[in-house]
Amino acid sequence: MDSRRVIDGLSTVLLWAAGFFIMGLLVFFLAYILGQGLPVLSLEFILSPSKEFEAGGGVGPQLFNTFYILFLSLLFSVPVGVGAGVYLAEYARPSRLTNLIRLSTECLATVPSIVIGLFGLIILVNIMGLGFTILGGAAALALLNLPVLVRVTEESLRAVPQTYREASLALGATRWQTVRRAVLPPALLGLVTGLTLVSGRAIGEAAVLIYTAGVSVSRHFPDLNPFVAGETLSVHLWYVRAEGLRPDADEIAAGTAALLILVVLAFNLLIGVPARIYQRRLLGKH
Amino acid sequence: MSLPGRLSNKKEYALDRFFGYVFVVSAVLVSLVIFSIIVFVAKQGLQTFGDIGFLEFHLGTDWDPPYRFGALPFILGSLGVTFLAVVLGAPLGLAGAIFMAKIAPPRVRELMRPATDLFVGIPSVVYGWVGLTILVPFVAERTGGFGFGLLVAGVLLAVMILPTVISISEDALRAVPRRLEMASYALGATRWQTIFRVLIPAALPGLVTAVILGMARAIGETMAVAMLIGNVPQIAKSLLEPTSTLTAEIILNMGQTPFGSTWNNALFYMALTLLLVSMFLIILIRFVVQRRTYDG
Numbered sequence: 001m002d003s004r005r006v007i008d009g010l011s012t013v014l015l016w017a018a019g020f021f022i023m024g025l026l027v028f029f030l031a032y033i034l035g036q037g038l039p040v041l042s043l044e045f046i047l048s049p050s051k052e053f054e055a056g057g058g059v060g061p062q063l064f065n066t067f068y069i070l071f072l073s074l075l076f077s078v079p080v081g082v083g084a085g086v087y088l089a090e091y092a093r094p095s096r097l098t099n100l101i102r103l104s105t106e107c108l109a110t111v112p113s114i115v116i117g118l119f120g121l122i123i124l125v126n127i128m129g130l131g132f133t134i135l136g137g138a139a140a141l142a143l144l145n146l147p148v149l150v151r152v153t154e155e156s157l158r159a160v161p162q163t164y165r166e167a168s169l170a171l172g173a174t175r176w177q178t179v180r181r182a183v184l185p186p187a188l189l190g191l192v193t194g195l196t197l198v199s200g201r202a203i204g205e206a207a208v209l210i211y212t213a214g215v216s217v218s219r220h221f222p223d224l225n226p227f228v229a230g231e232t233l234s235v236h237l238w239y240v241r242a243e244g245l246r247p248d249a250d251e252i253a254a255g256t257a258a259l260l261i262l263v264v265l266a267f268n269l270l271i272g273v274p275a276r277i278y279q280r281r282l283l284g285k286h
Numbered sequence: 287m288s289l290p291g292r293l294s295n296k297k298e299y300a301l302d303r304f305f306g307y308v309f310v311v312s313a314v315l316v317s318l319v320i321f322s323i324i325v326f327v328a329k330q331g332l333q334t335f336g337d338i339g340f341l342e343f344h345l346g347t348d349w350d351p352p353y354r355f356g357a358l359p360f361i362l363g364s365l366g367v368t369f370l371a372v373v374l375g376a377p378l379g380l381a382g383a384i385f386m387a388k389i390a391p392p393r394v395r396e397l398m399r400p401a402t403d404l405f406v407g408i409p410s411v412v413y414g415w416v417g418l419t420i421l422v423p424f425v426a427e428r429t430g431g432f433g434f435g436l437l438v439a440g441v442l443l444a445v446m447i448l449p450t451v452i453s454i455s456e457d458a459l460r461a462v463p464r465r466l467e468m469a470s471y472a473l474g475a476t477r478w479q480t481i482f483r484v485l486i487p488a489a490l491p492g493l494v495t496a497v498i499l500g501m502a503r504a505i506g507e508t509m510a511v512a513m514l515i516g517n518v519p520q521i522a523k524s525l526l527e528p529t530s531t532l533t534a535e536i537i538l539n540m541g542q543t544p545f546g547s548t549w550n551n552a553l554f555y556m557a558l559t560l561l562l563v564s565m566f567l568i569i570l571i572r573f574v575v576q577r578r579t580y581d582g
Contacts, residue, residue: 008476015389018381019398022452025445026401029408032416083312091309103568104317110499110564111323112506114533115557118540119323122330122554126545143319150316174302197406204409207508207533211540237411238509241418254419257412264407 030261037258040251046259049221050236055248059256061217065134065230066263069213070202072138072226074195077145082191084146085153090179109147113207116143120212134230137213144208145198152197156190157183196271200264206234215239233260324561331555337548343555349519351549359521360556363436363531364505366522367515370440371447371504376497378444379451383496384481386452387459405449414513417442422514429526434516437525442510447500454499458492459485494574502567506560508533532556 044058051057084101092098120140124130160183168182169175214229231239237256240249334343338355346356386398417438426433462485470480486493516528517538536553543550 004476004479008478011478011481012389015381015385018378019385019390019394022378022382022448023398023401025448026405029416029445030404032420033408033412036419080312080315083309084316087309087313091306092313097314101313101317103572104320106568106571107565108316108320108323110502110506110568111320112508112533112557112560112564114506114508114536115323115327115561115564118536118554118557119326121540122326143323146316146319174298176302176305177298179305197403200407204407204412206409206411207537210537234409234411234509237409237415238513241415241513253415257415260409260412261407264409265404268403268407 033257033261036254037256037261040255041258041262045255050217050252051246053245055246057246057248057252059233059236059252059259061221061223062231062233062236062256063259063263064222065213065217066203066232066234068224068226069134069138069141069209069230069232070199072135073141073145073202074199076139076142077149077198078195081146081149082153085150086157086179088150089154089157090175090183105147105150108143109151113144113205116140117208117211119143120208124212130227132212132214132216132229133227134213135226137209137230137232138226140208140212141202141205144205145202148198148201149194152194153187153191156187156194159190160186192271192274196268199267199271203232203263203267204234204260206232206238209235210238233263327554327558327561330551331558333546334548334551334555338552343552347521351543351552352547355548355552357532357552357556359519360530360532360535361559362521363515363529364533364560366436366529367439367443367511367531368501368504370436370525371443372497372501373444374441375444375447375504376451376500379448379496379500380455380493382448383452383455383459384485387456388477388481388485402449402452405445410446410507410509411513413442413446414510417510417514425526431526432516432528433526434514434528435524435526436515436522436529439511439514439531440525442514443504443507446507446510447503450503451496451500454496455489455493458489458496461492462488491575495571498567498571498574502564506533506564508537512537532560 046058046063047060048058049060050062084105088098088101088105092101117140120136120143124136124139125132130136164182164186165178168178173181209232213232213235215231215235216229217231218225218228233256237253237260240246240252240256246252334355343355343357344361345358346354347358348354348356349359382398382402386395390398421438421442422433424433425431425438466484466488467480470484475483511531512534515530515534517530517534518528519530519535520527522529536556539549540553543553
């Protein structure tokens with residue numbers, strides 16, 4: 001047996017080991033988070049308001065704020081992000097402007113989230129004087145979503161075969177009609193899958209929200225007023241440990257961590273599965 | 287469905303023009319966002335140097351606001367955790383990507399794809415919490431210290447950059463034309479020789495991009511690092527000594543310092559530094575990707 005066969009065999013073993021180690025890490029993380037947190041999770045914990053100085057508080061308002069801020073941030077970022085993605089995929093010709101837009105999208109995607117949070121703090125809190133608000137948190141979070149939405153939109157539109165466009169244009173359709181009737185429908189699956197990616201990231205985000213949406217919740221629950229402070233689950237997980245006022249901070253943290261993971265998983269199932277069904281129906285039509 | 291777009295249909299042409307503008311405006315808006323972030327953060331951050339010297343800030347080791355503003359410990363802390371994260375995370379991530387792209391049977395690959403997505407789904411505060419409840423006590427017990435420091439933060443960051451490194455380098459490896467691989471096997475090369483001498487060199491720009499993006503993620507990571515680094519403004523003499531980073535310092539002190547004070551401005555300047563570093567990394571990637579080593 002020559003030495004290059006030995007090295008080849010060894011590399012195969014090591015690469016399998018790397019694959020298994022990575023999967024093992026994930027299993028360990030999920031098992032630990034759910035193992036610690038699930039015993040804490042009860043309907044009462046999930047739905048009841050938090051308490052300031054005593055044990056036994058829940059995370060109801062934080063859970064509500066998480067979804068409320070996510071919803072508002074998507075409301076702000078989806079039209080602009082998808083619009084910019086459509087521009088890059090369907091309209092843009094190689095030019096300085098296109099290049100600049102691409103570069104800014106890439107830069108925005110790598111800007112650390114804390115920097116976006118501070119930008120929100122300057123504009124919304126210090127210049128506009130809004131204070132910490134749900135609306136401000138959502139606006140800052142929208143900036144974080146924006147580059148991902150642009151990229152996902154562009155990629156899913158580019159995956160649509162060029163013949164679809166040519167056929168539509170040959171029928172005399174305008175560009176907008178082509179985009180809306182021929183390109184967007186088959187690209188929708190990719191868009192929706194991208195949306196779950198964006199949402200998952202937005203649900204877990206804390207650095208953007210601490211100095212825009214704040215670390216406190218409204219006295220009323222549920223409170224739809226977007227001009228009050230709105231702590232989310234992720235921020236809560238950080239803050240209960242940082243302030244150390246609640247005697248059961250450890251349990252709250254464990255429960256919140258498990259709830260966050262469950263929410264992210266549920267999001268993937270709730271949006272990912274219908275997206276796949278839609279795709280199947282679409283393929284059946286053709 | 288009626289035939290779209292008759293020549294006489296003025297409304298359709300108006301709509302077409304309208305949506306053309308909508309898309310351009312959205313795209314320009316994205317550019318405007320990043321420019322305003324740079325302008326506003328820079329405007330606030332650069333006021334720092336009205337009160338303290340540029341060199342004092344970057345090279346001073348004494349951080350005792352509002353008297354002394356030596357930010358070197360944070361700069362070194364940020365570089366330290368990033369270095370550790372890349373040294374530990376990049377080789378593992380690259381190995382995982384090679385495994386997924388070339389070695390794993392299809393069924394294992396189908397399982398690993400969504401699994402790496404799940405890594406991304408774990409929020410960074412949750413990573414921080416896991417580190418705080420497992421890693422810190424574990425290290426503290428073995429070493430007799432408190433456990434906080436570069437080591438725990440770096441190890442956890444290595445896990446956090448894994449999905450970035452894996453997904454981008456796997457794409458790069460898959461994009462290598464099959465004929466290059468075939469040619470290598472036809473010459474009698476083993477699988478490892480093919481991977482090491484053909485695949486990796488051909489995919490190198492993509493692999494470098496993957497590692498640089500992992501680096502960008504590590505240096506900007508805030509919550510997990512702030513929970514694990516120890517938050518002591520000193521230069522760490524070992525991996526086990528508590529220290530701090532730019533991101534941790536910002537998140538912990540932004541709320542306690544009045545807007546416009548030197549201390550507050552210094553925090554904005556730290557954010558500006560992070561912003562410029564991440565943009566530098568993006569430009570570096572553009573430079574790397576332009577040099578393709580094979581003709582596709």
